[in-house]
Amino acid sequence: MPKDLGVAVIGAGMAGKAHAAAFRTASALYNPVLPPIRLVSIGDVNPEFGSLAARRFGYERNDTSWQAIAEADDIDVVSVVIANSLHREVVEGLLAAGKHVLCEKPLSDTLEDARAMADAARNGSSIARIGFTFRRTPGIAYIRDLIRNGTLGKVLHFSGRYWTDYGFSPEAPMSWRYKGGPGSGALADVGSHLAYVSEFLCGDIKSISGGRLSTAIDKRPLPLGAVMGHDHAAVSDTFEAVENDDYAAFSAEFENGSGSFEVSRVAAGHANSLNFEVFCENGSAKFDQRRPAEIQLFLNDGSGHENGYRQVILGPGHPYIAGGLAMDAPEVGFGQNDAFAYQSRAFLEEVAGLSEAESLPRCATFDEGVRNMELLAAVTESALNDGKKITL
Numbered sequence: 001m002p003k004d005l006g007v008a009v010i011g012a013g014m015a016g017k018a019h020a021a022a023f024r025t026a027s028a029l030y031n032p033v034l035p036p037i038r039l040v041s042i043g044d045v046n047p048e049f050g051s052l053a054a055r056r057f058g059y060e061r062n063d064t065s066w067q068a069i070a071e072a073d074d075i076d077v078v079s080v081v082i083a084n085s086l087h088r089e090v091v092e093g094l095l096a097a098g099k100h101v102l103c104e105k106p107l108s109d110t111l112e113d114a115r116a117m118a119d120a121a122r123n124g125s126s127i128a129r130i131g132f133t134f135r136r137t138p139g140i141a142y143i144r145d146l147i148r149n150g151t152l153g154k155v156l157h158f159s160g161r162y163w164t165d166y167g168f169s170p171e172a173p174m175s176w177r178y179k180g181g182p183g184s185g186a187l188a189d190v191g192s193h194l195a196y197v198s199e200f201l202c203g204d205i206k207s208i209s210g211g212r213l214s215t216a217i218d219k220r221p222l223p224l225g226a227v228m229g230h231d232h233a234a235v236s237d238t239f240e241a242v243e244n245d246d247y248a249a250f251s252a253e254f255e256n257g258s259g260s261f262e263v264s265r266v267a268a269g270h271a272n273s274l275n276f277e278v279f280c281e282n283g284s285a286k287f288d289q290r291r292p293a294e295i296q297l298f299l300n301d302g303s304g305h306e307n308g309y310r311q312v313i314l315g316p317g318h319p320y321i322a323g324g325l326a327m328d329a330p331e332v333g334f335g336q337n338d339a340f341a342y343q344s345r346a347f348l349e350e351v352a353g354l355s356e357a358e359s360l361p362r363c364a365t366f367d368e369g370v371r372n373m374e375l376l377a378a379v380t381e382s383a384l385n386d387g388k389k390i391t392l
């Protein structure tokens with residue numbers, strides 16, 4: 001095991017701060033088996049964002065270029081949390097410098113770049129993983145367990161939505177999220193999570209059909225200053241065209257069962273609603289990210305009279321919670337920031353050389369990131385061909 005690990009986060013925006021906080025929390029979770037974690041640098045081209053985040057989360061310094069982090073001898077582990085189109089250059093540079101890399105989803109903005117990144121990861125000597133954060137969500141991991149251990153059993157039908165509303169106001173400022181080709185909008189941004197969760201629960205998708213992409217608001221005002229995440233910063237009266245989808249929908253055939261999917265960034269009133277129902281041979285389960293500390297569960301007792309869900313409040317008997325919260329008593333509540341901490345912990349455990357048996361489940365590989373992008377590319381291809389069926 002290394003004597004200690006120095007960590008850095010590139011990108012001090014909405015999700016970068018979640019990574020910065022998660023590395024801070026990671027060694028305080030579960031048993032104290034990690035080597036000391038040094039919080040070294042936050043890298044952001046915007047020095048104000050970088051230095052503020054470094055001070056807030058207790059990092060030693062901030063850097064303004066990814067190259068400074070790649071060259072730094074005191075950094076071993078780096079999260080890459082910047083616009084999707086920047087992932088490839090930065091990740092390849094970090095891997096070439098021997099850093100262990102945890103890259104945000106989607107792996108890149110194009111399939112070609114994602115495949116090149118997976119090649120670089122395969123040929124590199126360090127560990128490269130992608131952050132599909134929702135696999136760390138206790139309710140989702142628990143539903144997966146219920147499917148796999150036969151309590152819910154074989155999946156018949158999945159119905160999932162990821163509704164957000166960061167773009168529903170025409171005054172929401174232009175940002176990197178509105179630029180790129182078809183499928184690089186809501187589909188890449190939140191559809192990547194939903195598609196990943198569906199395969200995490202239901203197994204491989206074998207074909208996509210009924211792809212639909214639409215843009216509800218076709219131009220956006222330029223911001224007057226730097227914009228972080230979904231902030232509604234002050235805007236100018238100059239507009240630029242929106243290049244990608246505000247809304248996407250598609251159907252899928254799994255190896256077992258079928259699914260329907262809908263994602264949006266203009267779903268007013270739903271700031272962050274990843275929600276799904278999964279219907280199985282022995283019952284059904286329902287999850288809604290707005291109520292992350294519970295799931296709804298229906299188990300068919302065979303009487304023919306037992307209709308309806310019951311609420312299951314998640315606690316220490318469910319995945320991640322025992323030792324994964326400072327106070328891990330039942331009904332204390334938890335949320336998406338905790339999932340980032342479990343993800344960082346899993347990554348650090350792997351880098352520290354802990355065996356899989358004594359670790360949290362590993363983070364997803366870059367090959368899984370490519371697979372996820374192949375699914376999204378199939379949705380786009382279907383949408384551009386009047387909903388044609390695309391076999392994967």
Ligand SMILES: NC(=O)c1ccc[n+]([C@@H]2O[C@H](COP(=O)([O-])OP(=O)(O)OC[C@H]3O[C@@H](n4cnc5c(N)ncnc54)[C@H](O)[C@@H]3O)[C@@H](O)[C@H]2O)c1
Pocket residue numbers: 010011012013014015016043044045046049064065066080081082083084086104105106131132133189227228229230
């Ligand atoms: N897992 C999740 O739940 C989740 C949630 C949100 C975002 N994300 C992902 O995280 C990534 C970033 O999204 P965000 O919402 O945090 O973006 P953001 O716009 O809030 O922040 C991006 C930051 O990157 C900085 N930046 C721009 N160019 C840079 C460069 N060359 N080097 C270093 N810093 C640079 C910007 O100044 C900004 O602070 C995306 O890939 C997104 O898909 C994941």
